[in-house]
Amino acid sequence: MSTILKATPRERLLRAAADLFYREGITATGVERLCRAAGVSKRSMYQLFETKDELVAESLALFGADVLADYLPGEAAGLTPRERIVHVFERLEALAGDPAFRGCPFVGTATELKDPAHPAALVARARKQELTDFFARQAALGGADDPETLASQLTIVFDGLAARAVVRGSGVGGLAVTTASVLLDAGGLRAG
């Protein structure tokens, strides 16, 4: 029996939502299309989620953890704090080169929804903060002069690179690690 058949209707809806919202857009994905992709009736969907907004927020919260994990280095990798930060930008360089890359899903969700108080915009903000917190921890460990500011600047560069890939449709052109490195050098982060 395949994994998809064992997944519950709720899981199938969350997975189809995360996939379609990222690939085609949140507003562009109607409830009918979503239910068809998940193999769930509209009636069942509305028994599981009161509104589409609730589904948008919950799917982003659930799959957002996977998105973040895809960029972070493993604990066992034996890297220095600076190398751990650089790893995130190496991953972005690789992932943004995929023709299916549509930018950061958290920024994309906030951008499309327009409303900073939307439940999914709150999820986006919290998830994005997790990346900044990761940068801040590594920056502090690596002896940065001002870990919090450096972490915010690295997040800005990360999001700007993702925007570049979306606008140009052709990756980030080798600029990820080089641009982050300018900030790491200026911020006093040790190589070792």
Next chain:
Amino acid sequence: MSTILKATPRERLLRAAADLFYREGITATGVERLCRAAGVSKRSMYQLFETKDELVAESLALFGADVLADYLPGEAAGLTPRERIVHVFERLEALAGDPAFRGCPFVGTATELKDPAHPAALVARARKQELTDFFARQAALGGADDPETLASQLTIVFDGLAARAVVRGSGVGGLAVTTASVLLDAGGLRAG
């Protein structure tokens, strides 16, 4: 007679489109809503624009020029090349603090449409390139070591700052000029 009454149906449609697409989203703005806002019948709209996609692209091209002009310093301002670049980030700091700020309309359009070959995505790419070209010209005049790379990095920081404002819904927290300045210093741009 007010300006709005003198505007042609075509102008009213382009203006309403630029406004609603930015404030509420492209997909979220149906043709009916758009025509109501512009005071134009659907029949007239389809006589002027074959498809909504055409209207999306044309409104972005037309009002995109105003958007860019809002960030650039005037020719007569008597600023050094470095000051002219810094001016853009001072403007972003100010504009992103407005609760109505919804990010860069070019990045936002490309993000929502998902399709790098959409006619409006092509407009977004060209308009964004104009900002990068402005940075490159100033960087060359200011003696930067590698004006093209510095210009791309400044565009990345610009878009990352705008993304930060969208995700957090609270401006860019004084990070615009300081982050750009790190890159300007590292890129060898003279102060004078």
